Amino acid sequence: MNGLMLVARREITTQVRTKGFVIGLLVTAVLVAAVSFAPKVLGGDDSYTLGTVNSQQLPLQAAAPDTKFEWREFPDEGTATQAVLDGDVDAVLVNGAKVLTDGEIDGQLGVLLQSVNREVKLGAAGMSIPPLQMQSVGADTRYESARAGIAVVLVLVLFMLIMGQVMMVAMGVVEEKGSRIVEILLSTVRPWQLLGGKIVGLGALGLINLVTILVVGLGSAMASGIATDFPPGIPGLVAAVLVWFVLGYAFFAALAAAFGSLVSRQEEVGSVLTPLTMLIMITYFVAFYATNDATGTLATVVSYIPPFSSMVMPVRMAATEVPLWQVGASMAAMVLAVLAVLAFGAKIYERAVLRTGARLKLGDVLRTK
Amino acid sequence: MLEINELRKRFAGGSGASAGKIALDGISFTVRPGEMFGFVGANGAGKTTTMRIVMGVLQADSGSVTLRGAPLSPDDRRRFGYMPEERGLYQKMRVAEQIEYFGRLHGMSTTAVTKATDDLLEQLGLTERKNDAVQALSLGNQQRVQLAVALIHDPELLILDEPFSGLDPIAVDALATVLQERCRGGVPVIFSSHQLELVERLCDSVGIVSAGRMVAAGAVADLRAAERNELRVVVRNPAPGWADGLPGTVTVDGDRHTLRTTGGDDQEILRRAVKAGRVEHFGAEQPSLTEIFKEAVA
Numbered sequence: 001m002n003g004l005m006l007v008a009r010r011e012i013t014t015q016v017r018t019k020g021f022v023i024g025l026l027v028t029a030v031l032v033a034a035v036s037f038a039p040k041v042l043g044g045d046d047s048y049t050l051g052t053v054n055s056q057q058l059p060l061q062a063a064a065p066d067t068k069f070e071w072r073e074f075p076d077e078g079t080a081t082q083a084v085l086d087g088d089v090d091a092v093l094v095n096g097a098k099v100l101t102d103g104e105i106d107g108q109l110g111v112l113l114q115s116v117n118r119e120v121k122l123g124a125a126g127m128s129i130p131p132l133q134m135q136s137v138g139a140d141t142r143y144e145s146a147r148a149g150i151a152v153v154l155v156l157v158l159f160m161l162i163m164g165q166v167m168m169v170a171m172g173v174v175e176e177k178g179s180r181i182v183e184i185l186l187s188t189v190r191p192w193q194l195l196g197g198k199i200v201g202l203g204a205l206g207l208i209n210l211v212t213i214l215v216v217g218l219g220s221a222m223a224s225g226i227a228t229d230f231p232p233g234i235p236g237l238v239a240a241v242l243v244w245f246v247l248g249y250a251f252f253a254a255l256a257a258a259f260g261s262l263v264s265r266q267e268e269v270g271s272v273l274t275p276l277t278m279l280i281m282i283t284y285f286v287a288f289y290a291t292n293d294a295t296g297t298l299a300t301v302v303s304y305i306p307p308f309s310s311m312v313m314p315v316r317m318a319a320t321e322v323p324l325w326q327v328g329a330s331m332a333a334m335v336l337a338v339l340a341v342l343a344f345g346a347k348i349y350e351r352a353v354l355r356t357g358a359r360l361k362l363g364d365v366l367r368t369k
Numbered sequence: 370m371l372e373i374n375e376l377r378k379r380f381a382g383g384s385g386a387s388a389g390k391i392a393l394d395g396i397s398f399t400v401r402p403g404e405m406f407g408f409v410g411a412n413g414a415g416k417t418t419t420m421r422i423v424m425g426v427l428q429a430d431s432g433s434v435t436l437r438g439a440p441l442s443p444d445d446r447r448r449f450g451y452m453p454e455e456r457g458l459y460q461k462m463r464v465a466e467q468i469e470y471f472g473r474l475h476g477m478s479t480t481a482v483t484k485a486t487d488d489l490l491e492q493l494g495l496t497e498r499k500n501d502a503v504q505a506l507s508l509g510n511q512q513r514v515q516l517a518v519a520l521i522h523d524p525e526l527l528i529l530d531e532p533f534s535g536l537d538p539i540a541v542d543a544l545a546t547v548l549q550e551r552c553r554g555g556v557p558v559i560f561s562s563h564q565l566e567l568v569e570r571l572c573d574s575v576g577i578v579s580a581g582r583m584v585a586a587g588a589v590a591d592l593r594a595a596e597r598n599e600l601r602v603v604v605r606n607p608a609p610g611w612a613d614g615l616p617g618t619v620t621v622d623g624d625r626h627t628l629r630t631t632g633g634d635d636q637e638i639l640r641r642a643v644k645a646g647r648v649e650h651f652g653a654e655q656p657s658l659t660e661i662f663k664e665a666v667a
Binding site: 002003006007010014018175176179180181182183184185186187188189190354356 | 421424425426427443446447449451452453454455456457458459460461462470471473474475476518519
């Protein structure tokens with residue numbers, strides 16, 4: 001165990017000290033913060049600048065309390081038209097009878113203007129209409145868009161981190177094999193300690209990255225105010241994401257080490273890992289599809305099947321409410337798969353890592369002892 | 370005392386150059402405490418495979434490696450120092466950190482490893498480079514770091530595969546001195562080399578391997594004694610046909626005739642030579658290790 005920890009510590013200290021790691025972490029943090037603030041900055045169109053020519057301002061604010069309206073008055077239709085064309089105002093109400101816009105009017109604004117105008121006119125005629133009562137008889141969909149957004153971001157983060165760390169595992173294995181350091185290492189530690197240390201060390205680095213992303217992301221979301229749109233249960237989701245990252249990473253990293261140990265040169269890493277990177281991509285695509293249809297049959301079924309579950313289950317958890325037993329069952333299946341893959345990966349690694357030279361075939365390695 | 374007993378190894382089929390090849394065919398030898406053992410043999414004779422098996426990096430198909438009569442355990446091996454044939458270092462790691470890392474893997478404490486690293490760097494003349502990345506070092510210096518990695522934990526036994534290859538004469542001497550010091554301290558040193566003069570100069574014993582077998586092993590002096598010494602006679606301007614009827618061969622270089630023989634009556638040969646001309650040289654030649662080697666693997 002001591003050997004394993006020493007190996008893990010070397011992985012961490014050498015990586016943490018590289019410029020690449022530090023810059024990568026900073027860039028990630030900035031990007032995540034930017035993404036968290038983006039909805040506020042880009043802001044969609046929840047503020048309109050409107051103008052009047054010889055008209056009363058319409059009480060739009062009462063009808064759309066979340067939207068900001070700014071009013072300006074123009075002396076005549078000519079100046080108002082110019083202002084519309086210059087983009088200074090979104091729309092101008094002329095003589096209480098027509099609306100000037102540059103191109104087709106924004107749909108939401110158009111409906112709002114029409115209905116409020118009708119209401120005002122009817123009110124002036126002494127008629128009032130009680131507003132319609134809105135009542136949902138289905139699931140609570142208030143957080144639907146926030147949930148979908150969170151799921152999309154989460155699955156992207158998981159995918160990028162797992163892919164990155166898994167590549168590092170394979171490259172590290174090949175570095176040691178190709179330079180024959182592995183011979184000295186294996187005269188002092190057992191193969192499983194060397195492999196385990198590498199997977200643990202690089203996994204810890206991945207976790208550092210993930211925690212940074214989560215902390216910065218949630219922090220900026222709170223600072224920017226979009227956190228108020230978040231559904232309840234975020235702490236549970238965060239904890240689950242950490243666990244799913246560890247499981248997914250362990251699964252793919254063990255395979256990456258096994259595949260990596262088949263080759264002796266860094267140039268060959270890409271091609272020998274192709275089946276594995278394909279598998280990670282497919283997992284990502286399935287999970288990405290699930291963000292659109294988190295309650296669908298495909299998402300539900302695949303969220304139990306390792307290794308797809310490592311990304312699909314977090315998506316389901318983010319996008320909808322998933323009963324705890326389902327999460328537990330899916331995790332249990334994934335843990336079993338991870339154990340099997342670790343045993344398999346360690347066996348391949350142990351047999352292949354000292355056989356330098358040409359690329360080995362997986363079948364040959366499995367057959368020979 | 371390290372005993373290597375009847376090691377056999379056949380590489381498994383499949384792809385690769387070594388597939389299906391018999392690498393070791395029952396190799397045996399013994400290394401005593403404080404002995405410097407030179408391991409010589411043609412490329413592919415089985416030296417590296419033997420060393421890898423001793424280090425536990427490869428498994429033998431049969432045979433045993435024992436230390437003081439007991440089979441080698443992983444703990445024993447952690448007290449050995451090993452320098453593989455193909456040098457392996459983390460290129461981007463700093464010199465001192467790298468040496469310390471291997472010391473820690475050998476089970477040393479942090480304080481002990483720091484002190485031992487400083488001492489070794491001093492001894493190997495690398496103190497100024499301690500914080501440089503290995504890749505910034507010249508090949509000779511990288512080889513010194515490699516040696517430091519093998520020596521950091523004050524090993525009980527040293528196994529060095531071609532430690533002298535690629536070194537300039539000064540570096541060879543420096544490395545030889547370090548090894549001799551360790552050896553005098555009671556540490557057996559096994560090293561392989563193609564530089565036979567060097568092996569002859571440094572080693573107490575040599576083992577000559579050919580095609581996976583130990584074809585000759587023992588003290589260099591004993592191996593020489595086992596060879597029949599060659600008599601060399603040089604006669605200046607002898608009468609023609611002076612050596613007719615004598616055993617051996619005559620080579621002529623100008624007026625200098627050289628007779629080489631391993632048989633015959635040396636006194637009779639001397640009388641004939643004196644009668645034939647001026648004798649410039651008459652003496653038994655000790656075979657060099659190179660000659661013993663060529664003889665043994667032929």
